Each structure stands twice: as C-alpha cells, then as structure tokens.
Amino acid sequence: MSTWASADPVSSGALLAVRDLKVTFPTEDGLVKAVDGLTFDLRAGETLGIVGESGSGKSVTSQAIMGLHRGSRAKVEGQIVFDGRDLLKIVDDDLRRMRGRDIAMIFQDPLSALHPYYTVGNQIVEAYRIHNDVSKAAARAHVIDMLDRVGIPNPQKRIDQYPHEFSGGMRQRAMIAMALVNSPRLIIADEPTTALDVTVQAQILNLLVDLQKEFGSSIIIITHDLGVVAELADNIMVMYGGKAVEGSSADEIFYEAEHPYTWGLLQSMPRIDAVKQARLQPIAGNPPSLINPPSGCAFHPRCAFRDDERLGCSSVVPRFEISDEHPTRCLIPQAERRAIFQTQIETRTA
Numbered sequence: 001m002s003t004w005a006s007a008d009p010v011s012s013g014a015l016l017a018v019r020d021l022k023v024t025f026p027t028e029d030g031l032v033k034a035v036d037g038l039t040f041d042l043r044a045g046e047t048l049g050i051v052g053e054s055g056s057g058k059s060v061t062s063q064a065i066m067g068l069h070r071g072s073r074a075k076v077e078g079q080i081v082f083d084g085r086d087l088l089k090i091v092d093d094d095l096r097r098m099r100g101r102d103i104a105m106i107f108q109d110p111l112s113a114l115h116p117y118y119t120v121g122n123q124i125v126e127a128y129r130i131h132n133d134v135s136k137a138a139a140r141a142h143v144i145d146m147l148d149r150v151g152i153p154n155p156q157k158r159i160d161q162y163p164h165e166f167s168g169g170m171r172q173r174a175m176i177a178m179a180l181v182n183s184p185r186l187i188i189a190d191e192p193t194t195a196l197d198v199t200v201q202a203q204i205l206n207l208l209v210d211l212q213k214e215f216g217s218s219i220i221i222i223t224h225d226l227g228v229v230a231e232l233a234d235n236i237m238v239m240y241g242g243k244a245v246e247g248s249s250a251d252e253i254f255y256e257a258e259h260p261y262t263w264g265l266l267q268s269m270p271r272i273d274a275v276k277q278a279r280l281q282p283i284a285g286n287p288p289s290l291i292n293p294p295s296g297c298a299f300h301p302r303c304a305f306r307d308d309e310r311l312g313c314s315s316v317v318p319r320f321e322i323s324d325e326h327p328t329r330c331l332i333p334q335a336e337r338r339a340i341f342q343t344q345i346e347t348r349t350a
Contacts, residue, residue: 004247005041005322009081014041015218016065016186021078023060023069030291034060036242038078039322044185047212047219049229049250051265052239055287058222059108061239062188065220066105067095082186101131104179108191110171114163120174121147121159128181146177149214150207169200173207180211187212189221193228205232226265230254238262241288241298248326258328258337260303263344297331305332 009017023035035057042048050058063069067087069076080087082103087095107113115123124146125139132139140159147155150173163171172192179187189208193201209232212219221229229236229250236253238246238261246259257263264283285302288294300306300313311331320329330337 004324004327005039009041009079012041013043014081015044015083016042016220017079017081018061018065019079019081021061021064021080022076023057023064024075026073026075027291032290033242033293034074034290035064037320038239038242038244039320040237040244040247042186042218042220044218045212045216046234047221047229047232049233049236050220050222050239051224051226051229051236053224053287055290056239057242058224058239059190062105062190062220062222065188066099066103070095097131100127100184101182102184103186103188104182104184106172106175106179106187106189106192108194110168110175111163113175114171116163119160119162120166121161124159124174124178124181127178131182143177143181146181147174150174150177150180150211151203152177168196169203172196172200172204176204176207176211180215180217183215184217186218186220189219191223192221193223201228208232226254227269238265241293242290243298243329244320244327245299245329246327247320252326256326256338257341258326258334259299259330260305260332261299263341264302267344267348297329308332 005012005017009019019039021035021038022033025032025034038057038061040048050061052058064076065080065087070092076088078088114120121140121143124143125136128139128142144155144159147158152158152170152173166174192208193204196204205228208219221232223229233250235248236250237244238253238259240261246253246257246262253262254266257266261283267281268283270280283302288298288301294301296312296314296316297303297318303313305311306313313331316331318329318331321327328337
C-alpha cells in the first residue's frame with residue numbers, strides 16, 4: 001500500500017476511514033483510555049488484521065465501528081467514516097439500518113451471541129427480514145442456502161435446531177452465515193477462531209477467504225495471534241496500550257517488522273524454519289495500565305532497548321506518522337530497527 005492513511009477521510013477513497021479514534025471509560029479509579037488516537041484506512045475488498053494482546057484496544061475499536069458504545073458511559077471521539085458518512089454523527093435509526101446490512105460482525109463467542117431460546121434459523125431469518133421485504137418462506141429458503149454455503153451439513157434440518165445442538169465450529173459457521181446473509185460491504189470478525197481446535201480454525205479462516213472472494217466484502221479480523229492473519233490479511237495493524245504501534249502490509253510485518261513489540265509477537269510464534277534448539281521467547285512483563293500508562297513510550301518498561309540513553313524511551317512519546325509507507329511508533333532509528341530484526345531472523349534460522 002502507498003500510505004497507511006490519507007489526511008482527509010472523506011476523499012481518501014477508502015471504504016472505512018478511521019481518524020484519531022478515542023474511546024474512554026470513566027471508572028472509580030480513573031479514566032480508562034481503551035483506544036487512544038487510532039487512525040487507519042480500509043479499502044473495498046481488502047482485509048485488515050488488527051493484532052495485539054488482551055487489553056490493547058482491539059475489540060473496543062470494533063465495537064466503536066459498530067456503534068455498540070452508544071447509550072453507555074463510554075465517550076467516543078474522532079471520526080469513523082464509512083462510505084463517506086461519519087458513523088459517530090449519524091442518528092441511531094440510520095445506524096441501525098446500516099448495522100447488519102452494510103456492516104456486520106462475527107462475535108468472539110457464538111454461544112453467547114446466539115439466543116438460546118430461538119432456533120438458529122429463526123435468528124438468521126430475522127436478521128435477513130429486518131433489511132429485506134420478503135416473506136418468511138423466501139427468507140427461510142435464502143437462509144438454508146446460506147447455511148449450505150458456509151459448510152453446515154443438512155441445512156434443511158439444521159435450520160430448525162437450537163444453538164446448543166451445534167458444535168463450536170458449526171456455531172461459528174452459523175454466525176458467519178448470519179453476518180453474510182445481507183451481503184454486507186464490511187465484516188468485522190472479532191477473534192473468530194478462539195476456543196476452536198487447530199483444524200477447525202483453518203476451516204473457518206479458509207471459509208472467510210472463500211466467502212470474501214464470492215461477496216467482495218472488506219474484512220477486519222481481530223486477533224491476538226499473528227499466525228491467524230498470516231495468509232488472510234492484506235495489511236496488519238499492531239496495537240499496544242490502546243494505540244497503533246506499527247502498520248503495514250502483511251509481508252512487511254512478517255519479514256520487515258520494525259517495532260520491538262511486533263518482534264516479541266513474532267518471536268513467540270513457532271517457526272518450521274527455526275533451529276530445533278531455538279526456544280520461543282515470550283514478551284517479558286505485563287501489558288500497561290490504561291488508567292496510568294507509562295511515561296514516554298508505552299512499551300518501554302518491557303522493551304530490551306529501553307536503556308539506550310540516546311533514545312529517551314522513558315520520557316519521549318514516539319509519533320505514528322500515518323503518511324509513512326510503514327508507520328512505526330518507535331524511537332529507534334529506522335535503519336537500526338531493520339538491522340536488529342534481520343539479526344533476530346538469522347539467529348533463529350541459523
């Protein structure tokens with residue numbers, strides 16, 4: 001991609017343009033800055049992977065895009081421009097009409113997202129008829145076809161079963177069918193493979209790829225696992241402490257990563273080309289407090305390069321230049337960052 005984001009979200013040409021997004025929650029202990037100044041673009045037909053540890057702000061970002069913070073104590077600021085309209089400024093009725101029709105979400109836990117008292121078919125039929133003036137019979141036929149397309153066997157029977165009668169993988173497929181039933185232009189998948197075994201994970205991810213090609217939807221996939229987005233995402237945004245710390249194409253993130261936190265995520269993944277004696281290296285320390293974040297670079301308490309006095313990691317807040325080809329929130333000079341990462345790769349594969 002040429003740039004991570006353009007200055008003007010309306011004229012950027014992106015299907016979704018997020019600018020300086022901030023989401024805060026008031027608590028008795030102080031203000032939680034769950035998302036702090038997030039900016040990115042997503043173009044039609046592309047897939048963006050948002051990765052980071054628990055508490056980095058990934059799911060809060062997706063909920064803000066869906067407008068799920070409305071009516072809560074959360075304060076949402078910035079711009080979320082979808083197809084030229086700022087979702088933070090439109091009225092509730094317009095947002096409800098867009099939700100499910102233009103923007104859909106695949107939730108992390110389908111057993112909690114699906115209502116236990118209604119059949120899976122009834123719930124998907126309802127999601128379809130809200131946005132389409134069709135009969136129940138026509139809607140039911142469409143849902144049976146959709147269940148078949150997402151790989152649910154015997155959909156004519158399954159449509160009348162309840163969520164607890166589905167396996168975990170089948171429930172996730174049903175959630176994907178519900179998200180796609182109106183052919184939305186944007187799909188947000190929040191940890192879609194959590195709690196699924198590796199074989200089912202691969203099936204679900206391959207299904208998303210195939211359905212994206214068929215429907216032409218853009219996808220935001222949110223995960224803590226870089227392996228999940230390795231082949232799925234066109235671009236990847238790495239989040240830490242409520243902020244983006246690195247953003248670029250998937251190839252550059254995996255082969256030319258520039259942020260120490262991204263290096264840590266990559267080093268904690270097993271590699272088939274690594275020497276047998278090489279041990280996985282977890283990131284030391286704990287995620288930062290979102291109420292009292294560290295001074296300077298939020299990652300510096302866990303960074304191996306924090307003691308380099310010339311950088312000032314504990315006092316200087318690094319910038320995230322969205323106009324850069326490969327924006328990185330780090331004070332280490334770019335040439336040095338690239339040399340360090342290449343050394344790490346050579347060490348693991350030597």
